[in-house]
Amino acid sequence: MVLELNKENFDAEVLEISKSMPVMVDYYSPKCEPCQELMPEVHALAEKYDGKMKFGKLDITQNRRLAIGQKVLGLPTMCFYKDGEKVSQLSGDDLTAVEIEEEILKFV
């Protein structure tokens, strides 16, 4: 499952949770084509690593300040959180599911 995040639940569902389990956040927007292409693959990865990593997604058009606060200023971006902090970030419109999975494996 990929939880829809926003400024109300981000602290609890990402930063707090990451103290007990790694969290990946998919930063996206409805207009970003590469993001839309990756989304089904992110859902598939969430299924595959269910119980080992928590997955969330954040629509930056609704949560721009939150995204910028997380140093995300380009899409698509995947951020990884551990122990209450961001520990890794992948960006670029040529980002592939394979690269995302390689990064996931560093934390699970």
Add this chain to the structure above:
Amino acid sequence: MNKEYDLLIVGGGPAGLAAGIYGSRSKMKTAIIEKKRNPGGQAATTEEMENYPGFAHGTTGPELTKKMTEHAVAFGTEIIKSDVVEVRCQGEKRIVITRDGQELVGKTIIVATGAEPRILGIKGEGEFRGRGVSYCATCDADFYTDLDVVVVGNGDAAVEEAIYLTKFVNKVTIIVIHDEGVMDATKVIQERAFANSKIHFIWNSVVDEIVGDDLVTGVKVKNIKTGEISDLNCDGVFFFVGTVPKTDFVKGLVEMDDFGYIPTTDKMETNVPGIFAAGDIRQKYLRQVVTAAADGAIAATAAEKYIAEEEGFKTDVLDADKPALVIFWSPTVESTFETINMLENSVQGKEIKLVKIDTYKNRLIADRYQIKKIPTLLRFVKGEVVGRTEEVTRENTLNLIKN
């Protein structure tokens, strides 16, 4: 056993999709191999699309390419999601090898992988990618609402995307390498940019370095005339400095220029028989959706003709039980009509088949047998040339049959 395709198209942008439509509509077994989940190529990342004929307003890049995809699939084009790493020739077979180890076999291949944004390699460009450096305005414009951005480049893409960004941002500064007032973009687009109060220009300049802490905070702009470097504060930098062709996977096989673009004939043929190229990947004058689609249509049609000619020649000459006499003629050489009449009479009642190759339409087979003079007559037995004459008289013909 791998199934064999008539036509394999590498790349699902407008060129590949148009080739798919033409290929599958002419009943060829056709597949498009596309790396991304959704076909569309670069066109799918451009929101503004106002020069594709028939769509003055109201279509976008993603919408148009989605319709092209549906169109190709409706005629029977198969879409395979995979990344092609190599193309090989094996006899008359053309083979595509994918990153996940699949081998796809085709009679013909169209290379339509297009181009991707050029990366300049400026200091800070890689470091700040996704944190202020962007190559996709529709992806990232939202982040810069009411902020200041820099656009690097001055072609159609750069200026169009700068105009798009003004819908979101406070100010766009375009860094132009040319003299004041000179840009590579089309006049109508330039005029629109000059009239836009949110767009500012810095002329005779390039970006020397991107600076920031966690996020981009500015750029160092270098005036190429004076060498002077000045600081410009901004929150984002968008690069639209042209594209580079994605031709690595055919390097060493298909001829290309110093930049990696593939030269073709006007039938989209590369130097390798059975391999065609279409779209932005070609050496060409104008790289647009409409010219890519046109290339695709031509390439698929040429591929179909190629298969028909190759298979015809194989059945009638190379694999035939009987010896064959092959006359290379041309409708532009009037005397060859008489030659053909004479040949038809000469072979009558003999155990030999007469095959006519129109060199005006088909240069490929003529070139393979180094036909320099029209007419030229060859005699084949079991697929091998056993006799040849460039003086196609009745006497020489009868001698050729006898030997």
